[in-house]
Amino acid sequence: MYDFALVFSVQRASREPPMALTREQLASIAALARLDLGANESALYQQSLSSILEFIGALEAVDTKDVTPLAHPLPGLSQRLRPDEVTESDHHAEYQLNAAQVAAGLYLVPKVIE
């Protein structure tokens, strides 16, 4: 079993004990993530997400003044562009084989506008 103290060694003398996520907070995260959670799932996630937030909270104690966030591990790379030319051919019939509901080449979803 890994020794947690190693990861948490620099943390939290000054911090309040972590707040557990409330049911309402969990419901709001699930809504943002467009995830329907079952009734028994919610209690489980409330607990495990709270412990994950506590775990990643260890970062708070690290001094990162004047440190730029690292967005990409390789130095000096920039987004590559390509010539604005058509390179794709039409595959829509093939791609739509994976769709749950299509008609006349269109993807079907429940009515959006009444």
Added chain:
Amino acid sequence: MSELHRNSVTAVAAGLRARRFSSVELVRECLARIDRYQGALNAFISVTREQALREAEEADQALAAGTAGPLTGVPLAHKDIFCTRGVRTSCGSRMLDNFVAPYDATVVRKLRAAGAIMVGKTNMDEFAMGSSNETSYYGPVRNPWNTALVPGGSSGGSAAAVAARLVPAATATDTGGSIRQPAALCGITGMKPTYGRVSRYGMIAFASSLDQGGVLAESAADAALLLREMAGFDAADSTSVDRPVPDYVAALEQPLAGVKVGLLKEFFDKGLEPENEQRIREALRIYERLGARLTEVSLPYLPLSVPVYYVVAPAECSSNLARYDGVRFGHRCENPRDLQDLYRRSRGEGFGAEVKRRIMTGTYVLSAGYYDAYYLKAQRVRQLINADFIRAFQGVDVLIGPTTPTPAFELGAKTADPITMYLNDIYTIGANLAGLPAISVPCGFVRDLPVGLQVVGPHFSEARVLQVAHAFQRETDWHRRMPQGYA
């Protein structure tokens, strides 16, 4: 059954060229072994029997005609995260249970172009999120060294398949250790290249700044042979690096004398099981005997890798997995009331517990009011970890340490507490955060279970990393050991 399965990729490729056996014989042998051991190991999600046999016949014709490529006729398995045209590509998820990829991943295309034959798609943690292969919709994979134990993850199916010699090698992916950790736990060799070295096109995205494709095989020599074909620039992957691919095979036999090896001080901590540490120390003595110069190196921010990872990876995952909306492909719920209901129920039903947990963690750390405190903070600490590595490589050629803190653990042992599971990757995550190439090679046993030694190099030093691993494998036969019952 014959003894064909005891051959490495290198030996298989040579044997095919010398016509000592045919590709059809080899593929039949792989399929027979998959049939025999699938029940015990659950290493495969799909087996592409007819296609493999057809391609094997074509390979034998090419070998006879003298038009064979470097891997012509060699059977392989692909992790089910790589899109394979016309073949179900599930990513271990109910969400993609019915998804038939309309195109090949670049890795798949390149290996096929080199002549390799796919015999099937391997089981994996759902969307590559897991360290034990227990999050798969298709059930857990079991470790061939002891089927009560996990094979590691997320590339657990590929690792178990190679360890049990169902196939001589398999593709895999590594976001936080998903190639190296299962390699260590299954007693085989696993190579994660530099970020950008192998195309991510057609490799289903989990955390795009960390994901990298690689290979699981018996030895570093096999990994070199395969990586030479898999690596290279791909315009279809916007982070693919345009840089020539060295001949990794030719570089293997360079002498080790004078190579500067740094021992990762932070990895020899009290979290490392004492017997694992002993195996690593024994391996270091072999390196010293070969003329490597050993020094201890400290990377003080490295222990923060795991909390950084569990901000960055879920953040990227929540963004990447937003595409699964039940509309164009993937699982769709029955009788949706409206569009929101369609999204929420399709995703709620299609994703398993760990994937949902990570999507929600990511959603939280990216949400208004928390973005700076969690996401930007983590990317700043990631910069510090990266700087630690850059500093270390100013003084040494490679860093060496353990791959995992312990050997394989029991199924179910860590599923109740996600943090305990996450800490399994404590030694592997650093290389992903900094985009570095790293390999795990077998270096002995603890309680009859294999233990892995990890070698990490600077960006694009795959040739050196493979050479350092190969030098060890010339002196040892740990990588040749096979689990009882599968030999």
